[in-house]
Structure formats: structure tokens, C-alpha cells
Amino acid sequence: MEVVLAQAAGFCYGVKRACQVAFEAAQTHPGGVSSLGPIIHNPQMVARLAEAGLKVIGDLEQAPVGAVLIRSHGVPPEVFGELRRRGFEVVDATCPLVQRAQRLAESLAAEGYRVVVVGEPEHPEVKALVAWADAGRKPDAPGAAVVQTFADAAALSRAKRIGVVAQTTQLEEEYARLVGELLKCADELKVYNTICDATAKRQRAMLDLLGEVEGMVVVGGRNSANTTRLYERCREMRVRAWHIETAEELEPAWFAGMRRVGVTAGASTPDWIIEEVVERLRGF
Ligand code: SF4
Incomplete structure (x- = not known):
């Protein structure tokens, strides 16, 4: 079966940067780094970051002493003030x-x-x-x-x-x-036009591909709004589609009789998960 990856799929610039900042911070802060909320809507990447030493907290009361990472969505200005007042080091991964x-x-x-x-x-x-x-x-x-x-x-x-x-x-x-x-x-x-075109680019690339394939695999966290939106667009266009988080979820029976399948992924889906999905599909 031929597998075609959409021209724009996976990590956007801001999420990629935030993950890099998080891994570096975990390495350089042996005392621990906490992030205010999950840094990314992808459970597999959150698990990898946790292994590297990033602890997800709901509020500052739960933060151990050390550094606190601000995720790509950003936080209100008073949070920066509060962090400094409490003596935390701030690692700012807000998307530029x-x-x-x-x-x-x-x-x-x-x-x-x-x-x-x-x-x-x-x-x-x-x-x-x-x-x-x-x-x-x-x-x-x-x-x-x-x-x-x-x-x-x-x-x-x-x-x-x-x-x-x-x-x-x-x-x-x-x-x-x-x-x-x-x-x-x-x-x-x-x-002001403050829109970033990462989401629209992924949608356009997927729509371009829909006419050329018999089904579309959408890869990304089930809690990722932009990944879910990609899947919904497939359904609206009446194209057979599957929303999965990992390659293990793929079932060969889904693709019976198909010769060409497309793959896309939301802005919070890491490359290694996309590569595993493409690799497994090529074996069907
Ligand atoms: S604004 Fe949001 S979608 Fe755009 S690059 Fe930054 S984090 Fe990604």
C-alpha cells in the first residue's frame, strides 16, 4: 500500500521550540523543573518529558523548589511576578x-x-x-x-x-x-493580525491530499484540539479516516482493498510518532 504524508504535518515551530527548551531545562536543572499544565497536548511526548525530569503541576502550590517552565500558550503577567516573588527560576517557553x-x-x-x-x-x-x-x-x-x-x-x-x-x-x-x-x-x-498559519497550513495540506487517497490516518493526542479538527474535516468531506495516537493502534483490516492512504498529524504530534505510523502502514 502506498502511504503519502501531507506536505505540512506535525510539530509547529512554537511547540517544537517549547519541547527543546523543556528537555534542555530538565538536563540543566538537576533540582527539578515543573511545567504549569502539560506543555503539549500529546500524552506520549508528555511521558517522555516526565522521564527526562519535567513534572506537570496544576498550580504553583504544587511546585517543588527549582525552576518553573512556562508553556507555549503563555501565562498572565502576574504569574511571572508571583513566580519571582516565590523565588522560582522562570524558564519561558512562550511561543514568540x-x-x-x-x-x-x-x-x-x-x-x-x-x-x-x-x-x-x-x-x-x-x-x-x-x-x-x-x-x-x-x-x-x-x-x-x-x-x-x-x-x-x-x-x-x-x-x-x-x-x-x-x-x-x-x-x-x-x-x-x-x-x-x-x-x-x-x-x-x-x-492586528496575530494569527499564526500553522493550523491553517496543516488543514490546507490535508485537504490537498484528500482527493488523491482512499483514506486518511490522522495522528495526534485525543486531547489535541487541532488534531481532532483535522479528523473532523475528513469526516465532513466524507473521507474514511482514523484518529490514532500511536502506530500500535493501526489495524490492517481498516485498509483492506486500499492502494493509497494519506497521513497527517496535528501541530503537537512529534516526528517520531509520525515516522512509526508511516513505517507500519507501509508494511500493510
Ligand atoms: S502560535 Fe501556536 S500554533 Fe503557531 S507556532 Fe506558536 S505555538 Fe505553534
Whole structure:
């Protein structure tokens, strides 16, 4: 059976960088390194990092003395202050593209714009963006708002000046539509494009491949939103697809009679897992 890997699949720049920073920190801090939440939505990679010495904690109360790693989504500015106050060394693996969005949110608020973050309200990156904006605002200015849907945008109270940033993983078309709605809420609208195209690139590469294969194997953590989205797109396009985390899950019977199968992977799937999947499929 022929196996074709999508042109863009697997680790994005920010996640790859965060994992490298985590492995290096684990090696250079024999006293221990903790990460505030799992550094990546991939259980196999989290297990490897744990073997290397990275401990995942839910909050700072659980952190042993030593270094604390900030994952690629970033954290609110007050977390940095709290870490330093408690004497932790900070290892910052925030993705530089997320840092850019944080700086823009903060500066918009400092310039007097009411900041609107377009994204998922419960996502840690969005929560941190709101906190960075609020850290920059003047004392009597309203806090930053999060908009995810048209209804959210329509419900926003009118403001003279609104400044907008997006969660980095938003899709451009969706962002543009919501920005159009926000135009109705302000005399002046300042919009930054803070979208990173890693997610869109993986989707485009997979869609390009769908017409050429009889089935698609989507590799990545079941807790990874962008991997799940790739799988859902296959289903929407009525292509046979399987979402797996590791090569061991593959069943030869799934591919009976197929001559060409595609493989894609979310932005949090390490190369070694993708290679194992491709290798095993080629043996079917
Ligand atoms: S998806 Fe983009 S912004 Fe998010 S961590 Fe990866 S490279 Fe950075």
C-alpha cells in the first residue's frame, strides 16, 4: 500500500521550540523543573518529558523548589511576578508569536483602546491575552472582552475605540467575519493580525491530499484540539479516516482493498510518532 504524508504535518515551530527548551531545562536543572499544565497536548511526548525530569503541576502550590517552565500558550503577567516573588527560576517557553500578540494587546490597552480578543474564552492563551491587555489599561478603562461568535460581537457594548487581537490558532476567514461585526461597535477599530498559519497550513495540506487517497490516518493526542479538527474535516468531506495516537493502534483490516492512504498529524504530534505510523502502514 502506498502511504503519502501531507506536505505540512506535525510539530509547529512554537511547540517544537517549547519541547527543546523543556528537555534542555530538565538536563540543566538537576533540582527539578515543573511545567504549569502539560506543555503539549500529546500524552506520549508528555511521558517522555516526565522521564527526562519535567513534572506537570496544576498550580504553583504544587511546585517543588527549582525552576518553573512556562508553556507555549503563555501565562498572565502576574504569574511571572508571583513566580519571582516565590523565588522560582522562570524558564519561558512562550511561543514568540504568542508573545507578539500579548505585547500588542498590552499596548492597545495602554493607548486607550478597549481590547477585544477573538478566540475561545476558556483557552489558556486567550486567558493570558486578556490579562496582558488588562495589565496595560488605565485604571478607569473597561477590561478586555473575549469574542468567539457573532452573538458575542453583537452583544458588545459600543466603545469609541476598540483594538482587536486574535488567538493565534484562529482561522483567518472567521477572524475577518467577526472583525466585520465589530466594526458596528466602535468609531475607531484597530485590528492586528496575530494569527499564526500553522493550523491553517496543516488543514490546507490535508485537504490537498484528500482527493488523491482512499483514506486518511490522522495522528495526534485525543486531547489535541487541532488534531481532532483535522479528523473532523475528513469526516465532513466524507473521507474514511482514523484518529490514532500511536502506530500500535493501526489495524490492517481498516485498509483492506486500499492502494493509497494519506497521513497527517496535528501541530503537537512529534516526528517520531509520525515516522512509526508511516513505517507500519507501509508494511500493510
Ligand atoms: S500554533 Fe503557531 S502560535 Fe501556536 S505555538 Fe505553534 S507556532 Fe506558536
